[in-house]
Amino acid sequence: MNDDTTQTNCVFCQRSKIDTYILKETPHFRIITDYAPLVEGHLLIMPQEHYACYGTVPASFDAELHELKREVRTFFDRFYASPVVFWEHGVFRQTVFHAHLHCFPFKGITYNLTDGLHDLVVSSQDDLRTWYASQGHYFYLEDPHHALLFSPDMDRYFHVIRTILWTGATAHNGKTEWRSPQQRQEAGKAMIPLTAARWKQFQQQGEAHAQ
Template sequence: MCNIFNCLFFELKENLILKKTDNFLVISDPYPITDEHIMIISKKHYGCIGELDKQQLHELSEIFKDLKSEYLNRHDDFVFYEHGRAGTCGIKMANQECHHLHLHILPIASYVTLNINKDLNRNSATLDAIPDLYNSHGQYLLLGRASQCNFMPVYNTQIPSHYLRSVICHAIGSPEKSNWQTIAEHQNLMQDSNQHIRYRA
């Protein structure tokens, strides 16, 4: 686990926050794959959904239920995913991978096929079952749609950083969005360039 004082999720801009509950924040993804790409993140530093206690898990499930209803009022389907300590979001702090619970949710048409590594076993699950499955299997990938949720244990398979994001980006024809860090670097470069232009003017 990385140092909580250096964690990206403890340095959020207020304008990204859509909703606050006792233990979670719902935020707009700062580097979205699609419009209405959001994340549910834990206020405290947990590595994944599998580390939550029953009360926190119930709270997360209620938030997810409300968001599911909102998405299905506007879209025919959506995708949600989490890297449960398998792969990572790509952040490194002091040479350590940074794990912080963040569940992605974004609208994706029901006809879009997501091509997942065939070596990964898909187990139908609910969010409530994740901690028990995590205790039994260890690190995992979580991927679901409005009508299903798949828990995929990761044993010996090497999972690259932001793997599920890459799968989704390729499926919808936006592979250039696969690496959010590249997008972040581009935004920072553009911001620096704009500041330089204003200074010269």
């Protein structure tokens, strides 16, 4: 882990650069909309301080992260009638080198354990920290049934991208062609405000339920 809590060259460390995407902040994390979403509802959970990946985020943050993941599950269930798929590149294949967990509202998407491509069934965040400390790079997938860690192999990576993430995105939005980040960013101009409006309604409902 870098000892600096922020990095001047990291867009996720510069709140002013992501301010329009922020949906929620807690003591150590933010939930934001992805700036180039695969689908409407595509969110990111990220630490406010600079960590390379979730394999370096301290254990003292785990309960807070767990609660945010639970909240995203509830949001997707209520507003997209869909379970959540969590995805992290690790440091492997990242485009922004700041820990961030993708959250997708994907229905009917499950990794088949018999494929045998994963290296570890993850039981806690400690597994990510232990792997990263000893093995380094990884990528991470969590569907409604399993949390899985994969070693940084390109064939495995693209297999999971193709069979899980792209299949989920296609089922969600009906678009079968692969879109570049630039194309997704353009499409996101319509999707991001819809996601933000649904999140605002979700938060208001939560407050009403609490009262």
